[in-house]
Structure formats: structure tokens, C-alpha cells
Amino acid sequence: MNIGEASDRAGLPAKTIRYYEDIGLITPARTDSGYRDFSDTDLHRLIFLGRARGLGFTIEECRALLQLYDDKSRASADVKRIAQQHLVQIGEKIAELEAMRATLSDLVDACHGDHRPDCPILTGLSRS
Amino acid sequence: MNIGEASDRAGLPAKTIRYYEDIGLITPARTDSGYRDFSDTDLHRLIFLGRARGLGFTIEECRALLQLYDDKSRASADVKRIAQQHLVQIGEKIAELEAMRATLSDLVDACHGDHRPDCPILTGLSRS
DNA sequence: GGTTGACGTTCCAGTCACTGGAACCCCTAT
DNA sequence: ATAGGGGTTCCAGTGACTGGAACGTCAACC
Incomplete structure (x- = not known):
């Protein structure tokens, strides 16, 4: 899915999503034409980020939580x-x-x- | 008094005081050599600002409050x-x-x- | 096939209220 | 004369975006 749909489904502005990619919280794939192409996994990370931010975790705390989220043996x-x-x-x-x-x-x-x-x-x- | 003393007496960092001057919340006099020279009135404004900021008023709210503070007929x-x-x-x-x-x-x-x-x-x- | 309009891209600047640092100047005491 | 502890300006960075410009892409309609 491209950024508009990801934005709708995650409940985050497209600008914010681009920013999250900028600072390395997500790394969506790209189409041949350069559009971001979000997988379901990307979407889940975005939802995760939205919730964690909504609970007041800082970006760096979110980064740490995402690492733990990815780490199957945490x-x-x-x-x-x-x-x-x-x-x-x-x-x-x-x-x-x-x-x-x-x-x-x-x-x-x-x-x-x-x-x-x-x-x-x-x-x-x-x-x- | 110069900025160090004003800083001590108002309980605000010198950096912050310079910033407040920058954005026009205070306008201390200057000595011939260019040092800021704070009057008691300046100091009172700084104390006022410190309290108001401590109570969570934004800078613009502080500006409005200071105007009212100055306005004898408010x-x-x-x-x-x-x-x-x-x-x-x-x-x-x-x-x-x-x-x-x-x-x-x-x-x-x-x-x-x-x-x-x-x-x-x-x-x-x-x-x- | 051309055009329109919605969507996408990057990059730069601004927000708020400071804060840190560099490079430099001034004042007082020894 | 020098050392130090003030002071000065200006530029850049913080956190977490947000706005806008300038441009590229895609799907639909005529």
C-alpha cells in the first residue's frame, strides 16, 4: 500500500510517517517509480508507534520498544x-x-x- | 546590576534572560561597554516571567500578562x-x-x- | 493520446523555549 | 602584564513534528 492508505490505517499523518522513516524507525520498500510501498509489517510498526507515542513514550523509547518488539527472545x-x-x-x-x-x-x-x-x-x- | 546578578536574583539562567530580551519581553539598559544593566523594574519583570513560566504559561501568554501588568488601567x-x-x-x-x-x-x-x-x-x- | 487532479516525492524552513558552544571583549586583582 | 571570571554576539541543535515549494506519477475521463 502507498503512504496515503498507510496513513489512514495507522491514523498517522503522512508527514509523520516520512519523518519516522527519516529517523530510521521504519524502512518501507519502494516501487520502481519511487513511491513508498508499505507492507502489513510496516503498518503494524506504525500502529505500534502511534500507540506508544500516544502514551507519551519519547521517540527514543519507541525505538527501544520496537527493538524489543522485533527481538523474539526478549x-x-x-x-x-x-x-x-x-x-x-x-x-x-x-x-x-x-x-x-x-x-x-x-x-x-x-x-x-x-x-x-x-x-x-x-x-x-x-x-x- | 549586570546579567549574572540578575540571573541569580531572578533564578533564571543568563541564556534565558538574553533570549527574553531577544524576543522583546524585557529591554534592559546598556552600559557604555555594552554590558546589560538591569534595573529593579527589569528584575521584577524577570521574576514575574519566571513564575508565570513555572506555572506553565506560554511565552505569548506571558507577553500578554506583562502588558496587563504594565497597564495601570487594566x-x-x-x-x-x-x-x-x-x-x-x-x-x-x-x-x-x-x-x-x-x-x-x-x-x-x-x-x-x-x-x-x-x-x-x-x-x-x-x-x- | 492529452489533460486534469489527486496523490506521491524531496528538501528547506519554521515551530517552542530554550541550550550549548565558539570566538571574542571587558573588568578587576594580583 | 597577566590571569581569571565575567560579559558580548552569533550560529546551531534540541524533539517531534508541520508547512510549503517545486516537482514527479498515476488513474480516469474525453
Whole structure:
């Protein structure tokens, strides 16, 4: 199949697929005229990439996961370790955002939000 | 004060401060020899920027907030609106990360994590 | 067989918010 | 005079794409 169909079926923009080839995550075949020709295996890798990226894995983590995916003798523990590290990172990010939300929420609550120029949000942001 | 002291007192890398000048968020004076010369007002703006960025406001949001900060006749409602929009965005991001965490957590739980090659995480990522 | 239009190709530049590094200048102390 | 620790500019790179230009290919229709 060519890139349009692969794009539809994997749910990834064609641009992104070309980019993934550029950085060596996939290596689709080529037709005589130079069109990319995606096999089912290529498609599966693209779907895999879409999911893993959707779960917030970085490209390099995806590369590592794909290597494990290809490696028939991998230990599932290797995969689990990567996934668990990533879970920790997600947790940290959530905590960070929740701290932001709490701080900003306090500032917003303190702001009367009318036409007067006095604003606790700006004061809160600038106090040293 | 020159950039090193401003950097220390604002808690921002000198590189970042130069960048902020580049994109017009601050315009410190210059000495005869070309060194940047930060006033207290400049420092306050830097602190303001550091806080706002720390709360996840984008540079353009910071620019808008700084304009409101400078505008003696602003309405606090304008500031509140920006902050509330940002709160919504933070909430969305948290929800997204929590969905990721749930999915990935399920996959990790399903993985026995031993030396065997069979791995539910990889299977889960590739199933279409 | 010619034309149209959708699809494909490559390559370059831009995004966002910095960050690193090179090459150079200035200031103070010894 | 020199050494060092500042400062300066400018260019390039990050991550993960995305937009656009300029061009090639394919299938369908007349």
C-alpha cells in the first residue's frame, strides 16, 4: 500500500510517517517509480508507534520498544522496566501540573475579576 | 546590576534572560561597554516571567500578562480570564496524562515481567 | 493520446523555549 | 602584564513534528 492508505490505517499523518522513516524507525520498500510501498509489517510498526507515542513514550523509547518488539527472545521484564520508568515520569508530570493548578487556582480565587485595576494574580506573580 | 546578578536574583539562567530580551519581553539598559544593566523594574519583570513560566504559561501568554501588568488601567477581569483559560488547559493536560497512566498501568499489570519473551505490553501496543 | 487532479516525492524552513558552544571583549586583582 | 571570571554576539541543535515549494506519477475521463 502507498503512504496515503498507510496513513489512514495507522491514523498517522503522512508527514509523520516520512519523518519516522527519516529517523530510521521504519524502512518501507519502494516501487520502481519511487513511491513508498508499505507492507502489513510496516503498518503494524506504525500502529505500534502511534500507540506508544500516544502514551507519551519519547521517540527514543519507541525505538527501544520496537527493538524489543522485533527481538523474539526478549525478556518481558525488559519491556516492563521501560514501561514502569515511563509510568513514574507520567506520575511526576501529573504531580507537577497539579501543583501548578493549585497555585494558579489560589491566585484566581483571590482575584475579584471586575473592572478594577488591582489584581492579586499579577501581584502574586511578581512578588519576590 | 549586570546579567549574572540578575540571573541569580531572578533564578533564571543568563541564556534565558538574553533570549527574553531577544524576543522583546524585557529591554534592559546598556552600559557604555555594552554590558546589560538591569534595573529593579527589569528584575521584577524577570521574576514575574519566571513564575508565570513555572506555572506553565506560554511565552505569548506571558507577553500578554506583562502588558496587563504594565497597564495601570487594566481590569482585573482581563487577567482572570487568561488565568482561567490556562487553568482549563492544565486540567485537560492532567486528564490526558491520567488516561495515559491508566492504560499503561493496565498493560504493566498484565505483564508477568520475567525472562519469557511473551509480553502483554508489546502485544497491547501493536494490536489494531 | 492529452489533460486534469489527486496523490506521491524531496528538501528547506519554521515551530517552542530554550541550550550549548565558539570566538571574542571587558573588568578587576594580583 | 597577566590571569581569571565575567560579559558580548552569533550560529546551531534540541524533539517531534508541520508547512510549503517545486516537482514527479498515476488513474480516469474525453
